[in-house]
Structure formats: structure tokens, C-alpha cells
Amino acid sequence: MYSDDILRYSFSILRDYEEAKDMVQEVFIRHFENEQSFKGACSYKTWLLIITRNLFYSKIKSKSFTNERVDEELNDSVFEVNYEINISIKDALMKIPSEYSELLYLKEAEGYSYEEISQITETSLDNVAVRLHRAKKMLRKILKDRY
Amino acid sequence: MKHYDYEISLFVEDELPDEQITLLNMHLAGCKSCRQVLSDYMEIKNEVSKFYKNLPSDIQELNQSGLSTNFNRSIIKGIHKNSLNTEIKSFRRKKFFIPVSAAASFIIAVLAFWNLWHHDIQDTFKSGSTPAFQKDIEQTTSNKNTYSPHLYAAEDQTTRESTRALKDQVESIKRLKTDSLDNNYVLTVECFNEEIDKAIAAHKDRLKNTGYLVSFSRYSEFEDFNAVIDSALLKQNLQILN
Numbered sequence: 001m002y003s004d005d006i007l008r009y010s011f012s013i014l015r016d017y018e019e020a021k022d023m024v025q026e027v028f029i030r031h032f033e034n035e036q037s038f039k040g041a042c043s044y045k046t047w048l049l050i051i052t053r054n055l056f057y058s059k060i061k062s063k064s065f066t067n068e069r070v071d072e073e074l075n076d077s078v079f080e081v082n083y084e085i086n087i088s089i090k091d092a093l094m095k096i097p098s099e100y101s102e103l104l105y106l107k108e109a110e111g112y113s114y115e116e117i118s119q120i121t122e123t124s125l126d127n128v129a130v131r132l133h134r135a136k137k138m139l140r141k142i143l144k145d146r147y
Numbered sequence: 148m149k150h151y152d153y154e155i156s157l158f159v160e161d162e163l164p165d166e167q168i169t170l171l172n173m174h175l176a177g178c179k180s181c182r183q184v185l186s187d188y189m190e191i192k193n194e195v196s197k198f199y200k201n202l203p204s205d206i207q208e209l210n211q212s213g214l215s216t217n218f219n220r221s222i223i224k225g226i227h228k229n230s231l232n233t234e235i236k237s238f239r240r241k242k243f244f245i246p247v248s249a250a251a252s253f254i255i256a257v258l259a260f261w262n263l264w265h266h267d268i269q270d271t272f273k274s275g276s277t278p279a280f281q282k283d284i285e286q287t288t289s290n291k292n293t294y295s296p297h298l299y300a301a302e303d304q305t306t307r308e309s310t311r312a313l314k315d316q317v318e319s320i321k322r323l324k325t326d327s328l329d330n331n332y333v334l335t336v337e338c339f340n341e342e343i344d345k346a347i348a349a350h351k352d353r354l355k356n357t358g359y360l361v362s363f364s365r366y367s368e369f370e371d372f373n374a375v376i377d378s379a380l381l382k383q384n385l386q387i388l389n
Contacts, residue, residue, distance in 0.1 A: 108192055109200055114162050140188070
């Protein structure tokens with residue numbers, strides 16, 4: 001039912017269609033395995049997105065990736081971007097950290113409030129606001145030649 | 148001069164408190180740079196929204212190009228593959244059982260018929276009369292419920308074999324169910340007796356509701372077929388809709 005939403009959300013994190021599709025499968029598998037644990041504290045869709053997110057991070061851990069979460073201390077200069085003329089929004093989204101594109105997806109495509117996003121991402125409201133601001137700031141930087 | 152970059156970000160998301168909106172508006176009136184930021188953030192918001200919302204159409208394109216054909220189905224398959232992994236492995240080891248058992252039954256039937264024919268030919272040479280199997284056919288045509296001793300003899304032999312095969316088929320219902328997503332599997336149930344035909348016809352309708360493709364043909368007498376298939380379905384906890 002929400003496979004498209006999960007696929008889009010997965011894509012916003014992974015930025016790869018094939019991996020996103022695999023992720024959707026795994027999300028549904030996990031969903032069926034843990035269906036009884038759904039307590040109704042959030043909407044069903046939100047719950048599926050939380051599963052997606054948890055799965056993503058558990059995969060990263062299992063692969064021993066160095067998942068450096070972007071936090072308040074992140075300096076924009078840490079993330080090197082190549083300034084290109086006429087860069088598309090898609091390319092720009094590929095250039096920012098997945099933690100940012102994920103938030104942008106939840107906010108702009110899904111229309112979740114900061115509170116709902118903080119629930120999904122298990123972070124504070126302020127953190128969501130700050131990171132979304134940085135995401136837009138970063139996109140603006142990347143796209144600035146276009147504007 | 149202080150700029151309101153962060154507040155503008157909140158403002159475009161409708162997350163800026165009302166009391167701060169007034170302050171922001173006052174600032175924007177006199178700050179060209181922040182107006183540009185507002186314009187850019189609005190543009191980014193719209194483009195990001197449009198990009199992600201248009202993703203399903205890209206997915207459809209992918210479907211058309213065959214990259215993700217039967218996407219939802221693959222999800223379901225993935226679920227089954229994971230949760231029923233052991234059963235599927237077991238099924239894969241045995242999936243050739245049904246065609247093999249069907250072939251074995253056919254060979255037994257041919258051999259039985261050949262024995263019967265051979266016996267009748269000998270009778271014909273001995274007595275010079277009409278072959279017994281022809282009489283049987285004539286008799287069967289005139290009275291469908293009457294079988295010749297020869298046919299019974301063959302039937303007894305084939306019945307045992309086919310009963311065993313049928314039991315195995317019925318026992319394999321769970322495995323069929325496991326992979327019935329492909330709708331490739333046909334549960335073939337065969338019988339002779341017209342009474343059993345009727346009983347099976349009733350089951351055919353019931354089995355349809357379980358999602359199986361079921362075909363029936365006359366083959367062997369199997370008195371406790373109803374009980375076997377009922378218990379098999381019950382064992383697998385399948386819903387039978389009457």
C-alpha cells in the first residue's frame with residue numbers, strides 16, 4: 001500500500017533505485033515479522049518509514065560503515081561540493097548528505113511537521129529544524145549559480 | 148546587520164512562531180539579501196517537493212523498461228522467501244515430486260492395461276469369442292456403475308498406487324500454497340466412482356476459494372478422499388469457504 005512512499009523515502013536516503021527497491025522488500029519483510037509490535041502510537045505509514053530508517057542504519061552498522069551522523073557541529077565546509085552551472089535538483093540532492101536529503105523528503109514531499117519528523121528520525125525538534133535549514137542552505141550553495 | 152537565514156528556513160516550512168513572523172516581515176522589507184534567501188528557499192522547497200513527488204512516474208518508467216516488473220509481487224515473494232525460507236527450500240528439493248508421481252501413475256496404468264489386454268487376447272485365442280475387455284466396455288457403456296472383474300483387478304492395483312500418489316499430493320498442499328503465488332501449480336485429483344466425482348466436484352468449488360487451480364479427472368476409487376483433503380486443509384489451517 002505504501003510501497004511507493006517507502007521507495008521514495010529509501011531513495012532519499014540511499015540515492016540509488018536498485019538499492020531502494022531492495023530496501024522496500026526488506027522493509028516489508030521486517031514489517032510482517034514485527035506487525036504485532038505496532039501499537040498505533042503513530043500512523044501506519046510513519047511506522048513503516050521508521051522501520052525503513054532503522055533498517056538503513058542497522059545495515060550501515062552491520063557493514064561497519066563509518067556513519068558519521070551530521071550533527072549541530074557540522075561545518076558546511078566539511079562537505080565539499082562541486083559547483084556546476086545548471087545543475088539539476090536531483091544532482092544537487094545527490095551531493096548533500098543522506099541525512100539531509102532524507103529530512104528534505106520527509107518535509108517537502110511527505111509534508112510531515114517538524115514534530116513528526118523528529119519522531120521518525122528520533123531526534124529533537126531543534127535538531128530537525130537546524131538540519132533542515134542546513135540542508136536548504138547547502139542546496140542553495142550548490143544551486144546558487146542557477147539562481 | 149543581522150540576517151534571518153534560519154528564521155526564513157522555518158518560515159518557508161510554516162514552522163516559524165507567529166510572533167517572529169512580524170519581526171521577519173519587518174526585516175525582509177529592508178533587506179534585499181534576505182529576500183533573495185527567501186526566494187531561493189521557496190524555489191528549493193518547490194523543486195525538492197516536485198522531484199520526490201514525481202519519483203513514482205520514474206518508477207513506472209522503470210517498470211515499463213522491465214527493471215522492476217511485478218514490483219509489488221517481488222515484495223510479496225521476498226516476504227515469503229524470508230519467512231518461509233525453510234519450507235521453500237524443502238519444496239524446491241521436492242518440487243519434482245508431482246510430475247514424477249504423475250508419470251509413475253501413468254506408467255502403472257499403461258502396464259495394467261497392457262496386462263489386461265494381453266490376458267484378454269489369450270482368452271480370445273482360447274475361446275474364440277469376443278474379447279473380455281470389449282464385453283467390459285460394452286457392459287460399462289450400458290451400465291456405468293458396473294465394472295468387470297478384469298477392470299477391478301487393474302483398478303485394485305492402480306488404486307493403491309494412485310491413492311498413495313493422491314495422498315502425497317494432498318499432503319503437499321502446504322508446499323503448493325507456499326509457492327502458489329506463481330499460480331503454476333495444479334492439484335490434479337482423479338477418481339473413478341461417480342459418487343466420489345460428485346463429492347470432489349463439491350470440493351473443487353471449495354478449493355477454488357483457497358486459491359488453488361484444481362483439476363479433476365476420473366482415475367481411481369478413493370473412498371476417504373473427502374476426509375483426507377479435509378484433514379489436510381485443516382492441518383494447514385486453510386480457510387474453506389463453503
